[in-house]
Amino acid sequence: MSVKIVNLKVNGVDKAFMARPETTLLLALREQLxxxxxxxxxxxxxxxxxxxxxxxxxxxxxxxxxxTVDGGDVATxxxxxxxxxxxxxxxxxxxxxxxxxxxxxxxxxMSAEALLARxxxxxxDEVNEAISGNVCRCTGYAPIVSAILDxxxxxxxRAEGADQEATL
Amino acid sequence: xxxxVHVPDDVDAAVRLVSSGARALGGGTSLMPWLNxxxxxxxxxxxxxxxxxxxxxxxxxAVTIGAATTLAQVEQDERLEIxxxxxxxxxxxPVRNLATVGGNLFARQPHGDLAVALVALDARVTLVGADxxxxxxxxxxxxxxxxxxxxxxxxxxxTFRYVKAARRRWNSASIVTVAAVVTExxxxxxxxxxxxxxxxxxxxxxxxxxxxxVGGPLTEQAIGVAAEAGRSELAPADDAYASAWYRARVFxxxxxxxxxxx
Numbered sequence: 001m002s003v004k005i006v007n008l009k010v011n012g013v014d015k016a017f018m019a020r021p022e023t024t025l026l027l028a029l030r031e032q033l034x035x036x037x038x039x040x041x042x043x044x045x046x047x048x049x050x051x052x053x054x055x056x057x058x059x060x061x062x063x064x065x066x067x068t069v070d071g072g073d074v075a076t077x078x079x080x081x082x083x084x085x086x087x088x089x090x091x092x093x094x095x096x097x098x099x100x101x102x103x104x105x106x107x108x109x110m111s112a113e114a115l116l117a118r119x120x121x122x123x124x125d126e127v128n129e130a131i132s133g134n135v136c137r138c139t140g141y142a143p144i145v146s147a148i149l150d151x152x153x154x155x156x157x158r159a160e161g162a163d164q165e166a167t168l
Numbered sequence: 169x170x171x172x173v174h175v176p177d178d179v180d181a182a183v184r185l186v187s188s189g190a191r192a193l194g195g196g197t198s199l200m201p202w203l204n205x206x207x208x209x210x211x212x213x214x215x216x217x218x219x220x221x222x223x224x225x226x227x228x229x230a231v232t233i234g235a236a237t238t239l240a241q242v243e244q245d246e247r248l249e250i251x252x253x254x255x256x257x258x259x260x261x262p263v264r265n266l267a268t269v270g271g272n273l274f275a276r277q278p279h280g281d282l283a284v285a286l287v288a289l290d291a292r293v294t295l296v297g298a299d300x301x302x303x304x305x306x307x308x309x310x311x312x313x314x315x316x317x318x319x320x321x322x323x324x325x326x327t328f329r330y331v332k333a334a335r336r337r338w339n340s341a342s343i344v345t346v347a348a349v350v351t352e353x354x355x356x357x358x359x360x361x362x363x364x365x366x367x368x369x370x371x372x373x374x375x376x377x378x379x380x381x382v383g384g385p386l387t388e389q390a391i392g393v394a395a396e397a398g399r400s401e402l403a404p405a406d407d408a409y410a411s412a413w414y415r416a417r418v419f420x421x422x423x424x425x426x427x428x429x430x
Contacts, residue, residue: 002172021170021213024204044201045263057240057265063200064266067173068193068215111261132338133260 006070010035011079019066026050026061029076037077037106041135048134051107052076058114060133077106080113088158089113089151096147100138108134112148120156124149170203172212176219179296182314185214187298192216192314194236194271197263198279221270221316224248229322235270235315239282242269250328254285254347257332260339270315273306278342278366278409281332283307287363287371288347289328291320307363307371323349331426332365333418335409342366343410344419346426350386357381362423367415368403376401377423391427395420 006019010033017032029035029052038061041049045060052061053075080087089112092098099105108131115122115130122130127148128141136144174190176182186192190212193199202208221236226247233242239255242248243264255264258272258281272282273293286293286306293304297313304310306318329348334340345365351358360381362374380394404415424430 004173021173022203024200043204045197045259045266046201048260048262051262054265058262059265060197060262062204063196065170065173065193065196065200065213065215068175068196068217070175107262114261129256129338130261132336133262 004067004070006066008069008071009073011075017066021065021067023066024062025052025054025059025064025066025069025074028066029061029074035076035078038110039103039106041103046135047104048107048111048131049104051110051134053110053114056114056117058111058133075110075113077109080109087113087151088154089116089148092147092151092154093144096143096150098139098143098147104134104136104138108136108144112151115148116152116155120152120159122149122152169208169210170213171210173215174213175215175217179219179221179314179316182214182216182219183296183298185212186312186314190214194268195238195263195266197259197267198271198275216268216270216314222268226322230319231322232317232319233269234317235268237269239264239267239269239272242282250322251282251285254282254330257281257330257334257345263339269318273310273315273318277369277371278345278405278407280371281342281345281347281365284345284363284365284371285330285347286318286320287373288330288349288361289320289323290349290361291318293318307373324351327351329426329429331422333422341407341409344415344422346422348426350381350427352386355385357384357386362398364398364402364419366404366410367419368401369405372401372403374398374401381427386427388424388428391424392420395423398423 003018007016038052039049041047043062045063050062051058055073089109111131127145193213193215216236221234223234225232243255291306294317295313327349332345333343342365348362350360360378362377364372377394377398380397384390404412406412
């Protein structure tokens with residue numbers, strides 16, 4: 001058995017840690033880097049509570065051996081807020097009561113952030129597809145879909161506002 | 169238990185490691201769930217993530233997809249529009265960003281819907297072992313070598329059909345999957361390749377359905393006759409998604425929906 005040094009950029013900061021063969025990206029984030037946002041739910045890739053962005057794309061981090069993504073760029077829920085100002089998706093989840101026990105929420109939010117990054121104006125059906133890998137046992141999904149659509153609208157309005165300011 | 173994770177930079181190194189007993193890892197979406205339970209036997213893995221196998225080439229009609237290409241890469245490639253509904257019917261977004269084209273060939277039914285489509289498309293699978301490379305038709309039993317690529321010719325526009333029946337719209341295993349390439353001329357079927365998923369322990373090439381379709385018009389009645397002929401080729405299983413009885417019962421409906429679009 002060998003231990004490898006793995007380098008990752010996590011939420012914009014360079015990190016290095018020792019990975020045993022069984023160290024998954026999820027375990028590295030939680031146990032080596034202290035980022036407890038991503039959760040270990042099923043460890044089967046079925047529940048999505050460990051979803052983080054790897055090189056911009058959402059992945060179930062429980063299925064990724066850390067050594068295979070050396071040099072990668074990882075984004076977790078901890079990196080979304082700007083100081084104490086939450087991201088639009090985070091704030092919309094709070095305002096829309098889209099979180100109850102909270103276990104699925106970091107994964108849901110990362111899936112939503114990835115969707116809005118490539119599709120700023122999704123339909124409800126596109127939101128359903130985007131979060132189809134994230135299981136929530138509390139909310140019944142309707143408030144989550146509404147919150148993501150709400151966040152999309154807030155982001156579009158902010159972008160339009162910025163455009164107007166730029167032209168003034 | 170994982171004892172080692174190798175991440176070689178080229179296929180030759182990966183082949184050497186597999187020859188000495190390591191297991192090839194594509195996206196990990198089948199193997200890692202099994203390894204994550206801490207009760208699996210000692211296992212050495214060879215990740216293909218950096219072995220140079222993740223690329224899509226389209227030259228005219230000829231499509232070549234590297235084995236480590238993710239399902240998400242296929243989904244986002246406009247040249248592979250015909251495979252878009254196929255890959256989007258598989259698992260979920262964060263799984264498709266990991267799962268690979270080569271790995272899907274080893275997915276156990278009722279998973280492996282891309283493999284069903286590749287059988288309908290008459291794809292060829294290239295494998296590399298210690299004694300060199302070989303090519304096999306998609307759907308054949310694959311030896312424990314490393315798959316390097318799959319290749320097929322894009323079918324004529326409008327001839328590829330795909331329907332997957334599942335319990336939910338997204339992220340659900342197959343009840344019945346139908347993939348087909350059907351060529352018609354003057355209202356008569358001149359050629360048909362029909363592959364089925366969800367209705368057996370492996371992807372089924374529905375020869376009897378094809379034989380019944382060729383030479384006649386593609387009508388609801390003709391498809392009903394072909395589905396009846398195809399019953400003998402089905403060996404569905406009971407599982408958490410559907411009973412064997414249900415799968416056999418709804419097969420004709422989904423064959424019709426795939427071939428007629430209604």
